[in-house]
Amino acid sequence: MLELLNIKKKFGAVTALDRASFAMEKGEIVALLGANGSGKSTLVKILGGTVKKDAGTIKIDQKPVEIRSSAESRNLKIAVAYQELSLIPKMTVYENVMMGHFIKGKFGQVDERKNRSFVASLLEKYGADCGLDEYPKDLPSSTLSIIEIVKAVSWDPDILLLDEVTAALHHNEVEILFSNLRALSEKGVSIVMVTHRLGEIFNIASRAVILRNGESVADVDLKKTDINKIVYYMTGKIPEIVENPSDEKRSGEDAVLIVDNLTIGESVRNVSMRVNRGEIIGLGGLEGQGQSQFLRSIYGAIPLESGSITIAGRKVDYKSSADAVKDGIGFISGNRNRESIFNLRTIGENIFSAKMSMGRDFSPISNRMIIQQANQIVQEYDIKIGQINDPITSLSGGNQQKVVFGRWILVSPAILLLDDPTKGVDVSSRRELHNFLRKAADQGMTVLIVSSDNDELLEIANRIYVFYEGGIHCMLCGTDCTEEKLVSAMMGMTVKDSAK
Ligand SMILES: Nc1ncnc2c1ncn2[C@@H]1O[C@H](COP(=O)(O)OP(=O)(O)OP(=O)(O)O)[C@@H](O)[C@H]1O
Ligand SMILES: [Mg+2]
Structure with a gap:
């Protein structure tokens, strides 16, 4: 028809x-x-x-x-x-x-x-x-x-x-x-x-x-x-076999992030977790179970009500996300229009923006430097663009998301927080981004990732904390990381219930 x-x-x-x-x-x-x-x-x-x-x-x-x-x-x-x-x-x-x-x-x-x-x-x-x-x-x-x-x-x-x-x-x-x-x-x-x-x-x-x-x-x-x-x-290429995340335990001594009884109004209640250096932690759950707020509170975008966050041995209470960025915490959101993209800026400026806000030194930033570094990211991550000085809005949805990713790759943060980061990213680019995360984690970067896509969590995370009604319902790791167990935990059932 x-x-x-x-x-x-x-x-x-x-x-x-x-x-x-x-x-x-x-x-x-x-x-x-x-x-x-x-x-x-x-x-x-x-x-x-x-x-x-x-x-x-x-x-x-x-x-x-x-x-x-x-x-x-x-x-x-x-x-x-x-x-x-x-x-x-x-x-x-x-x-x-x-x-x-x-x-x-x-x-x-x-x-x-x-x-x-x-x-x-x-x-x-x-x-x-x-x-x-x-x-x-x-x-x-x-x-x-x-x-x-x-x-x-x-x-x-x-x-x-x-x-x-x-x-x-x-x-x-x-x-x-x-x-x-x-x-x-x-x-x-x-x-x-x-x-x-x-x-x-x-x-x-x-x-x-x-x-x-x-x-x-x-x-x-x-x-x-x-x-x-x-x-x-x-x-046009035969896909490479993707490695599974290594199950090897990351050293328990080296806790980079310790969250203790974190509470934010009704949305996050008494959440505690301990994350080691180089771990990739999945935060699963249905929409609105507190996982996104939890992630944003670590980043200083939402104030805590009670509880504490310790990063690299130091208690922190960021007043704004700018403070978190200076401490080496990166945040990637899948909500491009609202949180991640500077619509009026060029592709190059969008890629360079995180590095700019690190503000570690006061050396002047030349346009040439922006273009050079941005071009490198464009090539490395195969971002489909016209010109580096074109407006970001000329890119397709998935390519805009790759720009947001590239921005943080440039600054290699110690802790990278991701909220549905590969939303709209095609399957082969998604595999590349996952490989990047794995490599970066092997080199010591700690990753916390919220995803609405269960396949993504199962593919990438060493451990998955499942949120339900603002609390952590359970933690899955090793052989417990299966689709069936994840889905039933998301619905608030115990993993045993689902086996019936
Ligand atoms: N308004 C526009 N101005 C300039 N270029 C554009 C515009 N809209 C789309 N393009 C370009 O046309 C090509 C196709 O874009 P389109 O949005 O159709 O891709 P897509 O398949 O939907 O991708 P995605 O999976 O990322 O959403 C891209 O290279 C994009 O940059
Ligand atoms: Mg599209």
Whole structure:
């Protein structure tokens, strides 16, 4: 029913799409895959009417169509949940969802009661934990993603495009979403899922179309393929075998971070842990169980209420994150728009910003030095850019996240705190970043990582503390680090319960 043929799109000198083709039937769920910067979002935006194609044909039910605006896209019954979200900060959740299509009463007036109950029921169905009158800034990123999906679904589309909507979602939220998507597909809605969590596509999609450098290079039946083959199509290279984290115990003498009975209001209660030099510690849990607040309190971004934090043998109580940075603590957030990216700055300045704020010496920083060091990071981590002086906003989502990573690599902190750092980062770059973390940990860097992606925690962490209702529910290490045990601990069950 939907067919794209040889779509092309350039942004200045950058080719985003070149001979991209894609087709799907009514009621199909198809995964659209590709490395960071391969053109997935551009393709989605062309269908959503927010980016204009340079060439190529789009057909719906065999008829060629032109999509020159989001209104035209909606008239064709296409709806999009965007990777960078399309929610307006000054509007409430309710207004954001209904904007542009409030349900009207008999006399053409907005029927407030009907509208509100329509939105409330959708939010409930998709498991969004928020009130109708809340504002986006007060909600966690997973809830915002769900609202973005609900907004798209509220248009009752025939074609639903979801651009990395699961990147911020937790295990339980993904399950709810997938069961809703299956129901939609049974009703005949065609769904395109863009995702970097390759594990999940096998649960939801039947087919995958893979883009490489803007070109569609493969169309595979997911029943007959595996992740390694997909990575091969994405990159053109056979993926390397990833080493598992070494189980070797890091010396117990060398505790770099000791947290004692840390409490922050209702969100973190009596959390204690001891982390040794060179350990990679995973902090797991469903959304909002306290793990993110815990991480931010170590960094001085949230004040502690009681308890203590000892770093390298010294009790600390940072008044601001700037103090933590000076002590060699780095912080990487997956919330690019809110916490990590200086939107008005160039790629180079964004990479250099952490080093600048270390402020150890007062030697002048030359533009040449910024460019030289930033270029080195761009090369080393294969960040797909036009020019180093281009605005950061010209990069694809995953490449922006690599910039945030590169920023901290430049300063090699003693303790690196990560909050969902590989959100939106493609699978091969993710493996590179994990390898970097392992190497850095072997050389003595201590890593604490919060992730909404269980596979990531199991892949990278030496030990995993599972948060539940603000406390540590249990600690998994060694052979206890399995998907099943992690998931049941996240739900607040004991590991033994899950074996029943
Ligand atoms: N508005 C823009 N201005 C300049 N270049 C852009 C713009 N939008 C996208 N690009 C470039 O086009 C290419 C494709 O970007 P796109 O966002 O479609 O990638 P993607 O496959 O969605 O990547 P990711 O997985 O990182 O989200 C990238 O090289 C990107 O830098
Ligand atoms: Mg994208």
